[in-house]
Each structure stands twice: as C-alpha cells, then as structure tokens.
Amino acid sequence: MSVQEFEPRALRDAFGAFATGVTVVTANDAAGRPIGFTANSFTSVSLDPPLLLVCLAKTSRNYATMTGAERFAVNILSETQKDVSNTFARPVEDRFAAVDWRKGPNGCPIFSQVAAWFECSMQDLIDAGDHVVMIGRVTAFENSGLNGLGYARGGYFTPRLAGKAVSAAVGGEIRLGAVLEQQGSVYLLGDETLSIPSCTVEGDDPARTLAAHLEQLTGLTVTIGFLYSVYEDKSDGRQHIVYHALAGDGAPREGRFLRPEDAAAAKFSSTAIADIINRFVLESTIGNFGMYFGDETGGTVRPIAKKDARS
Structure with missing residues (x-):
C-alpha cells in the first residue's frame, strides 16, 4: 500500500502483526x-x-x-x-x-x-x-x-499456559495443527486436495513442538498464538489441537499461502479441515476469532477476547 493510500485502520492492523507483550x-x-x-x-x-x-x-x-x-x-x-x-x-x-x-x-x-x-x-x-x-x-x-501475556493481530496469546492446560486435559494420541497466517493469507499444503500443517506431540510443550515443526517446514519465523480448535476426530481416533499462528515475511519452502477468498473455494483433505478454514475465512473478514471445542461433526465456538490493549 502506497503512502497516498494509507488508511488508519489498515495501518493499525499491519502494526498489529508484530507480536508484543501487554x-x-x-x-x-x-x-x-x-x-x-x-x-x-x-x-x-x-x-x-x-x-x-x-x-x-x-x-x-x-x-x-x-x-x-x-x-x-x-x-x-x-x-x-x-x-x-x-x-x-x-x-x-x-x-x-x-x-x-x-x-x-x-x-x-x-x-x-x-x-x-x-x-x-x-x-x-x-x-x-x-x-x-x-x-x-x-x-x-x-x-x-x-x-x-502477549497479543498479536487482535487476540491475546498464552502459548505455554494453553499448551500445558491442553496436555493435561486430553488423553490418547494428540495431533497438533496450525492455521498459519501471513498478512491475512493462510498456509496450506497439497496440490488438488489441501490440508493444514500438522505434527505429533513431542515433550510437554505442544506450542514449542508446533513452532519448531512450522519453522522447519516453511523456513520462516513463526509465532504461536491462541488455541483455535480442540476436537476429537472419531474417524482417526485422535485428539486434534489447532493453534492460530503468525508467519514472518517470505515465501515458504513447501506449501503456499492462499488469500481467504481462494482458500474458501479449495478442496480439503477432510470435512474437519474444511470447517476450520471456512471458519477462519469468515472470522478474518470481521476481525473477531473464536475457539472451537467438540468433535469433527459438531461443537461450540467460544469467543476469544479481542485485543483491547492500546498504546
């Protein structure tokens, strides 16, 4: 965006990409x-x-x-x-x-x-x-x-606290995933059928495990944000924990970033992944995100506190 086209809200949102403390x-x-x-x-x-x-x-x-x-x-x-x-x-x-x-x-x-x-x-x-x-x-x-306490792009994030809480709350095999965002676009893997990046839990800090996986996969700096979705997928018998995350500038080694409108029209590897991306597309347009709890067919979305901190 050139200087002549600056809009205060757009500039504030861009400043908000930098994760800070409170x-x-x-x-x-x-x-x-x-x-x-x-x-x-x-x-x-x-x-x-x-x-x-x-x-x-x-x-x-x-x-x-x-x-x-x-x-x-x-x-x-x-x-x-x-x-x-x-x-x-x-x-x-x-x-x-x-x-x-x-x-x-x-x-x-x-x-x-x-x-x-x-x-x-x-x-x-x-x-x-x-x-x-x-x-x-x-x-x-x-x-x-x-x-x-930290926040970025309109939401508070507490990765260590959330990671420990989730690890203690769920049992069975856990799969970590991420809605990885870069300037409004979401990171997806695959060609005709797309999926979000994921890995298995290692150690007692899922947020750290996920950040390391995403950075190795993309070659970009990654900040893990708030919990975005926690659900049980009965089709694979796993607990899935999905975080919202932010990627630094640059092109990824693998996969690609898609604008919300392009992601909404894509074909996904499962209905659960499609629901996650479609919710992200909807929520990103209004700038207000929620946290999903349930299974792959139904659950509840709890609102996440918007970034009320002001300079």
Whole structure:
C-alpha cells in the first residue's frame, strides 16, 4: 500500500502483526489517587543508564496527568491477567478496585502476580505525532519469573499456559495443527486436495513442538498464538489441537499461502479441515476469532477476547 493510500485502520492492523507483550502503566495524580492505562508500546532502551520507554496517545484521558507526573511504573502482565488488561483498556471509573495492588518503593501503583514491574522517574517526554514517548529512568524493579501475556493481530496469546492446560486435559494420541497466517493469507499444503500443517506431540510443550515443526517446514519465523480448535476426530481416533499462528515475511519452502477468498473455494483433505478454514475465512473478514471445542461433526465456538490493549 502506497503512502497516498494509507488508511488508519489498515495501518493499525499491519502494526498489529508484530507480536508484543501487554503492560499497564501507572502513576498518581496530584491528589495521590492511582491512575493507569493498558499499553503494548513498551520497550527497554538502555542498561547504563537504566532506561525504558512507553508511548501514550494524546487522546488518552490520562494524558495530562501522566505526562505531568514525576514518576510512573510499568507492570508487565502475566499470562493469567487478560482481565486486568481489559479493565485498564476500558473507561471504567474505579479500575483499581478490580485488581490487587500496592505502592512501590517510590509510591507508584504496583500490581500483584505480574511477570515483572519497573518503577521509574520521568527522564524525558518526546513529541511523536498523535502520541508522546515517555522515557523513564528505572529506580526499582522486580522480576517474578512468570510468563508474560502477549497479543498479536487482535487476540491475546498464552502459548505455554494453553499448551500445558491442553496436555493435561486430553488423553490418547494428540495431533497438533496450525492455521498459519501471513498478512491475512493462510498456509496450506497439497496440490488438488489441501490440508493444514500438522505434527505429533513431542515433550510437554505442544506450542514449542508446533513452532519448531512450522519453522522447519516453511523456513520462516513463526509465532504461536491462541488455541483455535480442540476436537476429537472419531474417524482417526485422535485428539486434534489447532493453534492460530503468525508467519514472518517470505515465501515458504513447501506449501503456499492462499488469500481467504481462494482458500474458501479449495478442496480439503477432510470435512474437519474444511470447517476450520471456512471458519477462519469468515472470522478474518470481521476481525473477531473464536475457539472451537467438540468433535469433527459438531461443537461450540467460544469467543476469544479481542485485543483491547492500546498504546
């Protein structure tokens, strides 16, 4: 897409292809009341001196208070804290009543059960279009060792937590599969009859097994996202676990990426695979994905929380 054709929504969706973590940035207003907002535009900057940055939209209700604060904190949310992310991404009046928090060494709100937190003094504010870049100098921090919550292309992903949960929940032989997406196109194998990539479970981390298989198969970088489908196929006696995944740029070694409209017209190796791809085609047009539980003939689709995190 050329510069002349830029559409804000399309550009935002393209930025969303980059998988990130999720944070809640907190501070205190002039009266000492806690404020906070969800942000994914966070990164480390320097070890010496210890600096980090986070971006804040100028339209944020917290803009004046946050940019005027002398100190702020960044809470990196853990895999189980999607509800915290959603709470601080929405216009809820008393957000802090819904979370367990305490004051950090310098008074900023610090959440419990986060993957890590950083308390900072405000080092600099840099104007950046419709955002401002807040650069903080780290004055205190803590690393809990918990895995962080991530998201990409409109959905949260917690691959390790989901993988362990699925491994514990299902019995029998397990087959892993992927709806592997690249800029809206889906990766398929075969010529006249198509299928999604799949492999058997090895070890206790199915997400890692699947990522390694996909990267070897395609030669591309792969990020495993959310669970997309869990079903029992009575025709082969297997449990099938299908993840949504994202592929980096480039042409694959094997197989091909098809646009949704082309994938919808293809012939597939089984009705279960056809249902998965047809659901992906439908959901990708509305930008809202679900998770299927059942068997190869019927089940339920549960909505996946949309990416409410905002910079």
